[in-house]
Amino acid sequence: MKVRLTKLAHARSGDKGDTANVGVIALRDDFYPLLVREVTAARVKEHFRGICKGDVERFELPNLGALNFLLHESLGGGGTLSLMTDAQGKTFSTALLRMEIEISDEEAARLGLN
Amino acid sequence: MKERVRIAAGQGFWGDLPDAPVRQVHGGQIDYLMLDYLAEVTMSIMQKQKARDPKAGYARDFVSLMKEILPTCIARDVKVIANAGGVNVPGCAAAVRDVAVELGLSDKVLIGIVTGDDILDRIDELLARGIELRSLDTGEPLAVVRNRIQSANAYLGAAPIVEALNQGANVVITGRATDTGLTLGPLIHEFGWAADDWDRLAAGTIAGHIIECGAQCSGGNCQYDWENIPDLADVGFPIAEASPDGTFVITKHEGTGGCVNVPSVKEQLLYEMGDPHEYITPDCVADFTTIHLADDGSNRVRVFGITGRPATASLKVSISYSSGFKAVGTLVYAWPDAYKKAQAADRILRARLDRLGLKFEHVLTEFVGANATHGLLAGEPSADLAEVQLRVGVRANDRAAVERFTKEIAPLILTGPPSVTGFAGGRPKVEEIVAYWPALIPKSEITSEVSLLAS
Numbered sequence A: 001m002k003v004r005l006t007k008l009a010h011a012r013s014g015d016k017g018d019t020a021n022v023g024v025i026a027l028r029d030d031f032y033p034l035l036v037r038e039v040t041a042a043r044v045k046e047h048f049r050g051i052c053k054g055d056v057e058r059f060e061l062p063n064l065g066a067l068n069f070l071l072h073e074s075l076g077g078g079g080t081l082s083l084m085t086d087a088q089g090k091t092f093s094t095a096l097l098r099m100e101i102e103i104s105d106e107e108a109a110r111l112g113l114n
Numbered sequence B: 001m002k003e004r005v006r007i008a009a010g011q012g013f014w015g016d017l018p019d020a021p022v023r024q025v026h027g028g029q030i031d032y033l034m035l036d037y038l039a040e041v042t043m044s045i046m047q048k049q050k051a052r053d054p055k056a057g058y059a060r061d062f063v064s065l066m067k068e069i070l071p072t073c074i075a076r077d078v079k080v081i082a083n084a085g086g087v088n089v090p091g092c093a094a095a096v097r098d099v100a101v102e103l104g105l106s107d108k109v110l111i112g113i114v115t116g117d118d119i120l121d122r123i124d125e126l127l128a129r130g131i132e133l134r135s136l137d138t139g140e141p142l143a144v145v146r147n148r149i150q151s152a153n154a155y156l157g158a159a160p161i162v163e164a165l166n167q168g169a170n171v172v173i174t175g176r177a178t179d180t181g182l183t184l185g186p187l188i189h190e191f192g193w194a195a196d197d198w199d200r201l202a203a204g205t206i207a208g209h210i211i212e213c214g215a216q217c218s219g220g221n222c223q224y225d226w227e228n229i230p231d232l233a234d235v236g237f238p239i240a241e242a243s244p245d246g247t248f249v250i251t252k253h254e255g256t257g258g259c260v261n262v263p264s265v266k267e268q269l270l271y272e273m274g275d276p277h278e279y280i281t282p283d284c285v286a287d288f289t290t291i292h293l294a295d296d297g298s299n300r301v302r303v304f305g306i307t308g309r310p311a312t313a314s315l316k317v318s319i320s321y322s323s324g325f326k327a328v329g330t331l332v333y334a335w336p337d338a339y340k341k342a343q344a345a346d347r348i349l350r351a352r353l354d355r356l357g358l359k360f361e362h363v364l365t366e367f368v369g370a371n372a373t374h375g376l377l378a379g380e381p382s383a384d385l386a387e388v389q390l391r392v393g394v395r396a397n398d399r400a401a402v403e404r405f406t407k408e409i410a411p412l413i414l415t416g417p418p419s420v421t422g423f424a425g426g427r428p429k430v431e432e433i434v435a436y437w438p439a440l441i442p443k444s445e446i447t448s449e450v451s452l453l454a455s
Helices: A031-040 A043-049 A092-097 A105-110 B020-026 B042-052 B058-076 B087-103 B120-128 B142-147 B158-168 B180-192 B198-211 B262-270 B337-355 B397-406
Strands: A002-004 A009-016 A019-026 A056-061 A066-071 A100-102 B005-011 B032-035 B079-082 B110-115 B148-152 B173-175 B241-242 B248-251 B285-287 B293-295 B301-304 B307-308 B314-335 B360-370 B387-396 B433-441 B447-455
Touching: A009 A092, A009 B262, A019 A031, A031 A066, A031 A100, A031 A105, A043 A056, A043 A066, A066 B262, B005 B020, B005 B180, B005 B198, B005 B248, B020 B032, B020 B058, B032 B058, B032 B180, B032 B285, B042 B148, B042 B314, B058 B087, B079 B180, B087 B110, B087 B173, B087 B447, B110 B158, B120 B142, B120 B148, B120 B301, B142 B148, B142 B248, B142 B314, B142 B433, B158 B173, B158 B180, B158 B447, B180 B198, B180 B241, B198 B241, B198 B262, B198 B285, B198 B293, B198 B301, B262 B301, B307 B447, B314 B397, B337 B360, B337 B387, B387 B397
Parallel strands: B005 B032, B032 B079, B079 B173, B110 B173
Antiparallel strands: A002 A100, A009 A019, A019 A066, A056 A066, B005 B241, B110 B447, B148 B314, B241 B248, B248 B301, B285 B307, B293 B301, B314 B387, B314 B433, B360 B387
């Protein structure tokens, strides 16, 4: 079954120059391994097609049950150069949470997601 | 030594809630009020103000704030640490001294002045000696934009703040200092942490990071259960309650709105994060993968386990330079087919700009209400949208091109698709772009200076 990340995580995003960062935080400890397995840098890059023109880096923070993504070349030049409404990438957090991941019915049942 | 030191954050940026610091001082016992006024391009605004008036160039709001809170701060022994000095720290300090005199507190206020961050006058000398100040974003040497530089400041760390406090200052004013240093400084001063006690320095740095954006860690901009966060109208700004061992509790004053809980603190920890293994400041390298959080009662989160590593040999430098002009024009199209009408208007506008032969570095069209924030992820806009805002931005080195663009928006009302409105504000304003150039400089090049100003 498909599960949207809004059911599994909350998030916050911000900027450093033309790079947006998105921190994705598991809503429950037992959701974290699922995020690590499914929300890969490659998937995030594909998810942000049309927005992220550079590489995506991923860092793991098991201590916080969180992943941090850096989306390079995503903010129209960044800072004051950007013409974007969201020049600071503040809404990239919920944009990432739009992602749907595929999990088995068995795993969904175990995590109480169905 | 105090067993516990309470540092309260009063401003998340220059322009944050004006009464937040007042409420921090009056709302309960605190030891320090920490105020962060400087965003990345704030210094260039202050340089311009100083160019017009040599007495200006700092956050004037800070002076009026001090007038309001200084009597209480003195009565309750609350020390104030602020990077409000901008590009004129002595000017800011003199203004605060005048306030102290006016309030009859002359003998009670000792102002610590931290300078040495401003390297605008040293740029040519540095470049001549082969310090290229290459952009951390693009790798280009600073020489490329040399003649367009408006401000240049090194980020100072906690050390000069500690020195000012050690000399007895109860108000410390800095120019460009790291946000985290404003919190770490008082902790080093109070607890006597050693300059190579990397774990504790990292802990103080992370305490600073959590509270430096004001209410963004106490319920503001918090996604977790946002609809049930109580009374944001009366949101309590954060307080870091630190212990000598480097552990601390994030909390807020009793009876205030918002919330401090593990999810709200986690969100702030991840804000503007790069590589979590190395959060680099002038004082240490903090490792965010060692932070542990635990509930510690209502609106209290305990933070512990933090480790750090030795500081690097560089300081970050923040340089601002002028980089052309931009303008943004908007119009609102109403149902039916609001999105299609906005798209048609954009095509007409672009055809006219082409015909005029105007050259722009960048033209960006967004459809607010359809996909401006989430792009393709928002899906195909419905034909039933009640309204869509067409938002077109242009950027160019040539001011005249941007100026001409601003005259092409309003005419679309009478010469473009129907059911359009939203032009009450007049022509878009042409804005000079002041861009940001981050670079590194060897620490040996920067000497911070601390002086005291008695009233």
